[in-house]
Amino acid sequence: DQQVKQNSPSLSVQEGRISILNCDYTNSMFDYFLWYKKYPAEGPTFLISISSIKDKNEDGRFTVFLNKSAKHLSLHIVPSQPGDSAVYFCAAIPYTGNQFYFGTGTSLTVIP
């Protein structure tokens, strides 16, 4: 039973444009959400996070939006760069959290 879903397995974007990666979750106990970036043959690296008390968090080119009523979060990358090409995982932790629940990832390709 997958509680965090990323329905787009892949996304291609032109360099300089905005990349929008989406994530949906089912568990209303999730309290903290994260995005990870993964290059081939490497482990996931933390990118940005958001607490459920917020609806937006920004860090440079990366912004995460959280819509609790829709149980939806998204990651915006603007402007997109070729080095952003990677697999992006969203993850969620419940309030009593000892476990990170991951989505299946979206492979982003930024075309120069």
Place this chain on the structure above:
Amino acid sequence: DTAVSQTPKYLVTQMGNDKSIKCEQNLGHDTMYWYKQDSKKFLKIMFSYNNKELIINETVPNRFSPKSPDKAHLNLHINSLELGDSAVYFCASSQLLQGMNTEAFFGQGTRLTVV
């Protein structure tokens, strides 16, 4: 200095063998994890240890046994390896602050191939 390091990076072994994957973190975190990434690229929790105590043990065959000699280490031993165990295994660590988890840091992964 690598924050979470796991060895080996690649492991090819025959069915029926017993193998171990080691993980060490130098971040001072109190919680460590093993995740399995299967052929569908899904990252699934296997085990979680907090201060050397097992706190999460998902539905994993008994052939998988984690060992945490101290807070900085969480090793994974696998007995009687099967073809279906082929996957990438990730170790991770995080810190519980006031009962809430911070972001997890991952190792580079161990690609296990059972032939």
